[in-house]
Amino acid sequence: MASSSSNHLKNIAVVGASGNIGSYIVSALLAKRCFNVNAISRIESKATFANGVTVTKVDYNKPDTVVEALKGQDVLIITMSAFAHDAQPKLIRAAADAGVPWVLPNEFGMYNTEEAQNDTIGSSKTKAKELIESLGVSSWLGVTCGFWYEYSLSGGSYGIDVAKREAVFFDKGTQRLNTSTWPQVGRAVASLISLPVSSLDAYRNRMLYISSFALSQRDMLKAVQRATGTTDSDWKITSEPTKQRYADAKEKMKSGDHSAFVKALYTRYFIDEEGLYEKTHELANEKLGLPEEDLEEATKAAVELQKSGYWN
CATH class of the missing domain: 3.40.50.720 (NAD(P)-binding Rossmann-like Domain)
Structure with a gap:
């Protein structure tokens, strides 16, 4: 009670x-x-x-x-x-x-x-x-x-290294997932x-x-580029097969490599739309009166978090 x-x-x-x-x-x-x-x-x-x-x-x-x-x-x-x-x-x-x-x-x-x-x-x-x-x-x-947006983006877990200006797309980088x-x-x-x-x-x-945004890696990279005043030519952009990336990380975890946990965790949810839960579950944003957020402001917050030395 x-x-x-x-x-x-x-x-x-x-x-x-x-x-x-x-x-x-x-x-x-x-x-x-x-x-x-x-x-x-x-x-x-x-x-x-x-x-x-x-x-x-x-x-x-x-x-x-x-x-x-x-x-x-x-x-x-x-x-x-x-x-x-x-x-x-x-x-x-x-x-x-x-x-x-x-x-x-x-x-x-x-x-x-x-x-x-x-x-x-x-x-x-x-x-x-x-x-x-x-x-x-x-x-x-x-x-x-979903995964925390500013935390995951600033720490490179979404495959985008803000400091090094390197991006690794999982497959084509077009799979969306929910993030908050x-x-x-x-x-x-x-x-x-x-x-x-x-x-x-x-x-x-x-x-x-709940969800703040439903984004692909390409969406996130474009947002980071707008926040940093950069373009594709300023970045090293590569790609990896998503399922192979996940399998490799799982193997490393089995051998005791704890650092592979984050890689496996994030990659798993880019497979088969597993991270896009709004497709199969109703979002409660409206019922809870949550505001619509500004992707540009959230991305700037992620960039500033990386610059602040948080990950050091």
Whole structure:
């Protein structure tokens, strides 16, 4: 139940509140001016948080501290590294023990089919949702936003190296996929949990899909060129067969090359329109009141992120 007699959620616990996506979710929640935001932080963490955020320290080796931190919370939002496999089940069990009615598990990325997700991430996300349901206390809300646009573009994961002015097209570079900016994901989460509890039933134990843009690599490169005042002649442009690129990355992962994970993850979603989830799933942008975004501004943000030394 909600924390008050109203039909709205109020107390929101966020794990990873100072992180890449967590900080944008927190900003969007605070902008609503109707939530009490509680950052759940490891006891040894030195992270700092926005004004207006309550900080509660926990020790994951002492489950009681996590349960205590989550008592009275209406929602638990989990944002963390895809490799933090051990923490999420602990948080989910603690949420059930504390009676938290809603959990947003560590999604906030690309999803279309279980097959594609399990090919790359593995079954950990599926198991997290199954665990929430099996405990019989909380319900989950899954937010699929595609890969983060400014993050993925600035870091070269979309095959475009802004610093070196090199682009590798997967096949012809014309396959589109859905992608979202950090601010749009934050707005989506805040809008979702601002809905009346009675309206949230429509999304109970279901994935919800949002998107900022549906773009091909060629679309992205043209946007980067506009942002940097360059043309094709300023860039080294090559191509690779998408399925071979994916197969090569998977082989490297099997041999223990962890750096190949990102290459495999991104390439997988350029195969068979797997990353263009708007073709098979209705987008919730309009229902959540999300604004249409400016591709030029988002691309400039990606270019500036690369220039800022973020990836160093």
